[in-house]
Amino acid sequence: MTKAKTTQPKQDKAQVAAMLEFYKNTFNEVYSLTCMNCKRVIAAEVAPVKMDGVVLRDKQRTLYTYQDLCLSVRRREDVTPKNTPMYGYQCSCGNSTILAKVEQGEIEERTIVKGADGAIVQDSGPVAASSPFERAQIQATIKLKQAGIKQTADYETDGTVERYETFKLERIK
Numbered sequence: 001m002t003k004a005k006t007t008q009p010k011q012d013k014a015q016v017a018a019m020l021e022f023y024k025n026t027f028n029e030v031y032s033l034t035c036m037n038c039k040r041v042i043a044a045e046v047a048p049v050k051m052d053g054v055v056l057r058d059k060q061r062t063l064y065t066y067q068d069l070c071l072s073v074r075r076r077e078d079v080t081p082k083n084t085p086m087y088g089y090q091c092s093c094g095n096s097t098i099l100a101k102v103e104q105g106e107i108e109e110r111t112i113v114k115g116a117d118g119a120i121v122q123d124s125g126p127v128a129a130s131s132p133f134e135r136a137q138i139q140a141t142i143k144l145k146q147a148g149i150k151q152t153a154d155y156e157t158d159g160t161v162e163r164y165e166t167f168k169l170e171r172i173k
Helices: 015-024 132-148
Strands: 027-033 041-047 054-058 060-066 070-079 085-091 112-114 121-124 155-158 161-164 168-170
Touching: 015 027, 027 060, 027 085, 041 070, 041 085, 054 070, 060 070, 070 132, 085 161, 132 155
Parallel strands: none
Antiparallel strands: 027 041, 027 168, 041 060, 054 060, 070 085, 112 121, 155 161, 161 168
């Protein structure tokens, strides 16, 4: 039995173009982030870094969400085949790559369960921040785990396009 794909509202292409043009006129580098599940632009990543958005230190960029579609972004502990950091994103359509398979059981997660009416019926609560020492231990464990199963992150690059699992990041300036 296959899961039926839910239809997401379409985006106004002119509005998306206007948003990207705004960033192109303001920043030296501009990337559009598209959810490959719902086919919508959910955010823009820009450089140089400004402190008024989500700062992606490893990329030296700022992420600005678009239409409240990008719910979260996270630098994961697994790495790409080129040994660069892997990123996970979460879209409002339900598509999420926030946690890598090799991180499961190693990275603490917040679990929220909703009832049929959409009300929260269970919440594990906020996840505590890790110290640099704890994070280094987790990174070492995941590196060994990833090497042991000989699994690389699902990442591809082709010219100006990067694919982080089910999210496409395209440089447009």
